[in-house]
Amino acid sequence: MTYQNYSLKQLQQIDAAHHLHPFSDHKELREAGSRIITRANGPFIYDSEGAELLDGMAGLWCVNIGYGRDELAEAAYAQMKELPYYNSFFKCSTPTPVLLSKKLAEIAPKNVNQVFYGSSGSEANDTALRLVRHYWVIEGKPEKNRIISRKMAYHGSTIAATSLGGMDAMHKQLNGAVPNIVHVMMPYAYELALPGESDHDFGLRAAKSVEDAILEAGADKVAAFIGEPVMGAGGVKIPPASYWPEVQRICRKYDVLLMLDEVITGYGRTGEWFAAQTFGIEPDTITTAKALTSGYQPLSALLVGDRIASTLVDKGGEFNHGYTYSGHPVACAVALKNLEIIEQEGLVERVRNDTGPYFAKALQERIAGHDLVGEVRSIGLMGAIEIVKDKATKERFLPSGSAAVTVRDHAIANGMMLRATGDTMILSPPLIWTRDTIDMACERIGKALDLAQVDLRKR
Numbered sequence: 001m002t003y004q005n006y007s008l009k010q011l012q013q014i015d016a017a018h019h020l021h022p023f024s025d026h027k028e029l030r031e032a033g034s035r036i037i038t039r040a041n042g043p044f045i046y047d048s049e050g051a052e053l054l055d056g057m058a059g060l061w062c063v064n065i066g067y068g069r070d071e072l073a074e075a076a077y078a079q080m081k082e083l084p085y086y087n088s089f090f091k092c093s094t095p096t097p098v099l100l101s102k103k104l105a106e107i108a109p110k111n112v113n114q115v116f117y118g119s120s121g122s123e124a125n126d127t128a129l130r131l132v133r134h135y136w137v138i139e140g141k142p143e144k145n146r147i148i149s150r151k152m153a154y155h156g157s158t159i160a161a162t163s164l165g166g167m168d169a170m171h172k173q174l175n176g177a178v179p180n181i182v183h184v185m186m187p188y189a190y191e192l193a194l195p196g197e198s199d200h201d202f203g204l205r206a207a208k209s210v211e212d213a214i215l216e217a218g219a220d221k222v223a224a225f226i227g228e229p230v231m232g233a234g235g236v237k238i239p240p241a242s243y244w245p246e247v248q249r250i251c252r253k254y255d256v257l258l259m260l261d262e263v264i265t266g267y268g269r270t271g272e273w274f275a276a277q278t279f280g281i282e283p284d285t286i287t288t289a290k291a292l293t294s295g296y297q298p299l300s301a302l303l304v305g306d307r308i309a310s311t312l313v314d315k316g317g318e319f320n321h322g323y324t325y326s327g328h329p330v331a332c333a334v335a336l337k338n339l340e341i342i343e344q345e346g347l348v349e350r351v352r353n354d355t356g357p358y359f360a361k362a363l364q365e366r367i368a369g370h371d372l373v374g375e376v377r378s379i380g381l382m383g384a385i386e387i388v389k390d391k392a393t394k395e396r397f398l399p400s401g402s403a404a405v406t407v408r409d410h411a412i413a414n415g416m417m418l419r420a421t422g423d424t425m426i427l428s429p430p431l432i433w434t435r436d437t438i439d440m441a442c443e444r445i446g447k448a449l450d451l452a453q454v455d456l457r458k459r
């Protein structure tokens with residue numbers, strides 16, 4: 001029986017009875033009932049009642065080539081018929097992960113040429129953590145194992161990924177994080193810059209917090225620094241241009257590995273294949289997932305720099321780590337086709353030269369002036385809108401986070417799917433958005449802000 005035989009109410013009841021959703025208050029969700037999305041095409045998603053929503057979040061930061069791409073379905077179908085699964089353990093390989101690895105080495109920063117596969121960003125970060133610690137062990141420095149991360153970082157939801165992340169609410173439920181991970185300040189100028197401090201100086205100060213953490217532990221105790229080039233789930237926090245080169249300089253000075261988490265920023269989002277290229281840095285590991293397949297298949301790739309890879313190869317010895325689905329042939333076939341489409345349609349260049357700048361200008365000209373908006377910011381096709389009660393003082397509405405939810409609900413009711421995190425609205429649309437789609441989004445967001453303003457000002 002297909003889902004069309006069920007009413008919305010029935011699907012919601014079954015959902016409530018049997019399905020535990022991620023990151024949800026299960027009591028609240030049961031009372032509200034879930035929105036059931038049934039199909040999608042191009043930049044639009046459709047719910048069970050036929051409502052059409054412009055998807056401002058590319059699913060969950062992943063559907064970079066948009067929905068309804070037959071080529072990806074065909075690539076999966078062909079691969080499933082030929083070889084649906086075989087593992088890459090025990091000195092075996094299958095063709096698609098081999099070819100995908102070559103492609104990834106071509107588009108990655110030039111010092112990055114090896115790939116380790118998993119099925120999710122969280123898994124890839126587990127791999128990254130184990131790999132950098134293993135690296136220092138085989139380099140004869142097992143005590144060099146502390147990881148420096150940042151407050152509000154999101155690196156996934158497994159125990160290792162949660163430990164790497166800097167979300168307090170998640171740490172509270174850990175009951176014991178992976179040891180020896182510390183968190184320093186995030187490069188979030190809107191709230192953390194001092195009065196009169198320039199963006200440039202703020203970026204250097206935020207980077208200095210990494211150096212302070214290295215000196216506090218002693219450089220011989222620090223394995224690596226990890227960060228999202230642009231913090232995603234934490235609120236699209238875009239660091240000043242001074243930040244990443246300075247972090248890289250500090251890491252090199254103290255011989256600390258640089259790990260980038262590009263699960264969101266990878267595959268064109270910032271107008272280059274990777275944000276490492278946007279910010280001009282050469283990390284030792286790059287965690288990627290999501291848009292690697294545009295979300296059509298679960299797949300992650302930890303891109304590993306030459307420094308770590310050559311030690312693994314030269315010194316030998318088994319790295320006791322891997323997943324059943326490492327290098328899954330179907331997921332890799334879909335990824336290959338996805339990257340081919342991104343390339344053929346010039347989506348990375350389009351974000352860099354056309355839609356990215358147009359998106360930035362549209363947010364500035366049409367959204368930033370709204371009474372509820374404290375700041376807009378964007379990089380490539382990734383943007384944020386800060387919701388405030390008072391533009392001048394940056395005072396927020398109380399309770400914290402509630403105003404953004406009000407804006408989001410009006411946006412959804414007006415055909416625009418976007419995400420609220422804290423007091424920030426987030427946009428991370430498919431890279432197929434055109435100038436017209438950006439215009440449509442701004443119009444719908446503007447309307448949502450107007451309606452939210454009426455609600456919020458009478459509270």
Ligand code: PXG
Pocket residue numbers: 060119120121122123125154155156157228232233261262263264289290
């Ligand atoms: N790193 C980053 C930077 C991420 O954004 C992960 C790792 C983990 O990936 P997996 O595939 O294990 O989920 C992510 C995931 C949100 C939201 O609310 C963001 C993510 C996942 C779920 C929700 O914005 N990012």
